[in-house]
Amino acid sequence: MIGVLAFSRPEFPLFLHVFGAMILVGAATTAVVAQLAPGVVTGDGDRMRRFSFRTLLFAALPAYIVMRVGAEWMYSKEFGDSTADDPTWIGIGYMTADIGALLLLIALITAGIASRKAKYRLGKASGVVAAIALVGWIVAVWAMSGKP
Amino acid sequence: MDLNDWILSLHVLSAFALVGAMVIFWIMIVSLWGTDSTSRVASLMRVSQIGTMLVSVGSLGTIIFGVWLAISVDAFEIWDGWVIAAIVLWALAVELGRRGGKLYGDAGTEAERLAAAGTETSPVVAETFGASRALQFHAASSVLIVLLLIDMIWKPGA
Numbered sequence: 001m002i003g004v005l006a007f008s009r010p011e012f013p014l015f016l017h018v019f020g021a022m023i024l025v026g027a028a029t030t031a032v033v034a035q036l037a038p039g040v041v042t043g044d045g046d047r048m049r050r051f052s053f054r055t056l057l058f059a060a061l062p063a064y065i066v067m068r069v070g071a072e073w074m075y076s077k078e079f080g081d082s083t084a085d086d087p088t089w090i091g092i093g094y095m096t097a098d099i100g101a102l103l104l105l106i107a108l109i110t111a112g113i114a115s116r117k118a119k120y121r122l123g124k125a126s127g128v129v130a131a132i133a134l135v136g137w138i139v140a141v142w143a144m145s146g147k148p
Numbered sequence: 149m150d151l152n153d154w155i156l157s158l159h160v161l162s163a164f165a166l167v168g169a170m171v172i173f174w175i176m177i178v179s180l181w182g183t184d185s186t187s188r189v190a191s192l193m194r195v196s197q198i199g200t201m202l203v204s205v206g207s208l209g210t211i212i213f214g215v216w217l218a219i220s221v222d223a224f225e226i227w228d229g230w231v232i233a234a235i236v237l238w239a240l241a242v243e244l245g246r247r248g249g250k251l252y253g254d255a256g257t258e259a260e261r262l263a264a265a266g267t268e269t270s271p272v273v274a275e276t277f278g279a280s281r282a283l284q285f286h287a288a289s290s291v292l293i294v295l296l297l298i299d300m301i302w303k304p305g306a
Binding site for chain 1: 149153154156157159160161163164167168169170171172175176179188191192194195198202294297298301302
């Protein structure tokens with residue numbers, strides 16, 4: 001009964017959206033640091049490229065999907081019937097989510113190739129692309145919470 | 149944006165830093181599960197350093213800006229039930245996280261030292277990065293953080 005009540009309230013999509021976004025930010029940070037930080041011991045390069053790729057694939061990508069599903073669900077409940085223009089913060093959210101998705105996919109594919117073929121520069125490029133997406137998502141967090 | 153919007157923004161960004169750090173540590177724990185390789189653990193110490201920095205910034209930011217917000221916003225009071233629950237959950241989560249972090253940190257430092265000395269495996273490292281007391285502390289802290297997030301979103305009694 002409690003579960004049914006929780007799912008029927010608008011807070012649940014918000015929880016899904018925020019929790020997914022938090023995991024996404026944590027996972028993307030992990031992948032970026034793993035790709036861009038200098039190695040500590042011999043053989044670090046291959047290990048860290050593989051770690052970064054797996055983090056993006058098994059943590060960041062599912063978290064992005066959860067964040068996005070929560071966002072759409074929330075949007076349909078809050079603005080679904082409205083014919084007025086969306087507020088600025090919604091626009092920032094959609095823009096960073098869409099561009100972020102593209103950057104996440106590029107980072108994921110390049111990290112996969114870099115991990116499989118031991119390509120140092122491609123690994124670094126993946127880290128830079130993921131870092132750009134991460135900055136965008138942090139801007140989105142500011143916009144979503146401060147609602148400028 | 150007025151001052152309260154900025155405080156809310158910084159409070160939420162701090163919460164992202166705190167949960168982001170929790171996620172970083174979970175990814176490391178899963179990745180290093182049961183390993184006795186000192187070099188594998190040592191490799192991830194850079195990632196752990198960022199997690200430690202984020203957890204410090206996130207913990208302090210959430211409580212400072214959260215309490216500031218509870219005082220500053222007319223709709224909320226510091227003695228509201230959900231605000232008190234949040235402060236208690238925060239304190240418990242931070243303390244349990246600190247204890248877990250200390251155990252993992254000690255094992256990580258030991259792994260770095262052994263890896264530098266050429267020792268490839270360590271039973272202490274394997275024990276810590278398995279079903280250890282450190283894991284129990286980290287799991288308990290994570291559950292409390294999720295409860296804290298639920299409390300913040302549903303605001304029971306508000």
